[in-house]
Amino acid sequence: MISNANIDKNSQHNDSFQTLKLVSPLLKRLSEMQYTQPTPIQMQAIPNVLAGRDIIAGANTGSGKTAAFALPILNTLALQATGHKSSANFVSHLVLVPTRELAKQVADSIKSYAAHFNGAIKTVAVFGGVSINTQMQALRGGSDILVATPGRLLDLINSNAVKLDNVNTLVLDEADRMLSLGFTDELASLLKLMPPQKQTLLFSATFPEQVKALTKDLLNDPVEIQLQSAEQSTLVQRLFTVDKGQKTALLSHLIKQHQWQQILIFVNAKSACKHLADKLAKRGINAEVFHGDKGQGARTRVLEAFKVGEIQVLIATDIAARGLDIDKLPVVINFDLPRSPADYMHRIGRSGRAGEVGLALSIIDFEDVQHFKVIEKKHKIQLEREQVNGFETTDFEQLALQAKNNITAPAQGTGKKKRSKQPQINADIWLGKV
Numbered sequence: 001m002i003s004n005a006n007i008d009k010n011s012q013h014n015d016s017f018q019t020l021k022l023v024s025p026l027l028k029r030l031s032e033m034q035y036t037q038p039t040p041i042q043m044q045a046i047p048n049v050l051a052g053r054d055i056i057a058g059a060n061t062g063s064g065k066t067a068a069f070a071l072p073i074l075n076t077l078a079l080q081a082t083g084h085k086s087s088a089n090f091v092s093h094l095v096l097v098p099t100r101e102l103a104k105q106v107a108d109s110i111k112s113y114a115a116h117f118n119g120a121i122k123t124v125a126v127f128g129g130v131s132i133n134t135q136m137q138a139l140r141g142g143s144d145i146l147v148a149t150p151g152r153l154l155d156l157i158n159s160n161a162v163k164l165d166n167v168n169t170l171v172l173d174e175a176d177r178m179l180s181l182g183f184t185d186e187l188a189s190l191l192k193l194m195p196p197q198k199q200t201l202l203f204s205a206t207f208p209e210q211v212k213a214l215t216k217d218l219l220n221d222p223v224e225i226q227l228q229s230a231e232q233s234t235l236v237q238r239l240f241t242v243d244k245g246q247k248t249a250l251l252s253h254l255i256k257q258h259q260w261q262q263i264l265i266f267v268n269a270k271s272a273c274k275h276l277a278d279k280l281a282k283r284g285i286n287a288e289v290f291h292g293d294k295g296q297g298a299r300t301r302v303l304e305a306f307k308v309g310e311i312q313v314l315i316a317t318d319i320a321a322r323g324l325d326i327d328k329l330p331v332v333i334n335f336d337l338p339r340s341p342a343d344y345m346h347r348i349g350r351s352g353r354a355g356e357v358g359l360a361l362s363i364i365d366f367e368d369v370q371h372f373k374v375i376e377k378k379h380k381i382q383l384e385r386e387q388v389n390g391f392e393t394t395d396f397e398q399l400a401l402q403a404k405n406n407i408t409a410p411a412q413g414t415g416k417k418k419r420s421k422q423p424q425i426n427a428d429i430w431l432g433k434v
């Protein structure tokens with residue numbers, strides 16, 4: 001139980017967060033973490049969560065969404081007269097996330113925010129790929145906040161290790177993904193086990209219309225918060241065009257030339273991770289891979305090593321696209337374009353987080369042109385098609401047209417290349433700016 005001294009709201013730890021009426025142990029912790037003021041999503045979400053409202057919140061990835069739901073939940077738990085409510089195998093606040101790494105990251109953030117509650121609030125993370133026994137033990141006596149991936153949570157429910165009958169608050173982090181086809185059955189099974197009367201909070205960077213339609217049955221008179229704003233973003237998006245077959249050469253040129261300390265490269269298939277890593281190795285660049293076929297131990301180790309800067313180049317599938325918080329990640333590169341336009345935003349949102357300057361590069365050849373146009377339309381952006389000296393392409397629109405009409409494009413290095421009408425930009429100059 002949190003003592004009255006600890007919930008003294010008059011202490012002056014942090015003025016801005018104080019306006020949100022958070023308890024003293026949270027204010028103290030936020031001050032230590034140098035959170036000088038709430039982010040816009042926190043400013044809007046926290047009072048509404050504290051007031052018990054349902055929420056559907058769309059805000060740029062990296063905008064502080066975790067604290068936007070974690071702080072008011074911790075605050076409410078701290079103020080409960082009887083202290084935390086965990087008992088038997090029950091859980092009072094459930095956060096569902098789509099990936100194992102996100103489960104751990106969100107739980108770690110919550111534990112960090114709760115550092116001054118002296119263990120009075122119990123947060124547990126459960127996710128697949130690791131021993132279930134340890135998680136069963138952790139759940140004994142219940143938990144105040146459980147952060148879970150749906151599959152492992154169902155396994156634990158089936159083993160009677162946890163019960164959802166007392167869930168007061170349900171948070172769907174990366175809600176669009178949680179409501180997508182891949183999770184439909186699992187989510188439906190879990191919802192049936194929770195009481196109908198509960199507070200539901202949906203957070204995501206993107207909310208496609210068809211996903212929004214699915215939320216009607218989940219939410220009760222929700223407050224809608226929409227904060228995406230391209231102007232506010234500190235992330236620079238760039239698009240490089242290159243001839244087919246030249247992507248790896250351009251990529252390795254950029255990596256060598258710019259010596260970014262950390263580079264996250266996205267490809268579309270697990271096998272493509274290794275394939276690209278091998279090709280980069282031949283060019284003298286060491287890269288590690290991160291995908292769903294790796295064991296959880298290896299996944300965790302690689303991610304930690306990347307986060308602390310021991311690995312410079314990480315090649316990943318979209319399992320790394322969601323929510324991962326890599327401090328000051330300077331650059332994300334789309335080597336393959338994501339199949340879904342929504343994933344474009346999630347991927348590039350790994351960089352430029354929390355107000356840091358970031359760079360998102362997409363490298364496309366003429367086969368990607370139409371697909372990138374779809375991404376641009378979806379996100380109401382339009383990027384200049386840029387070229388790097390030494391990697392100039394033949395005329396893109398022309399090639400795209402040829403492809404459409406089934407006319408064979410001239411083989412690389414043969415035939416007469418048309419001079420591109422697109423601006424020639426020296427990558428050094430613009431990359432140096434970022």
Ligand code: AMP
Pocket residue numbers: 034035036037038039042061062063064065066067323325353354
């Ligand atoms: P999130 O969107 O929750 O993944 O948060 C992105 C990053 O912003 C994390 O590194 C947080 O620690 C950081 N962050 C969240 N809220 C604040 C804040 N109010 N002030 C400074 N940094 C913050």
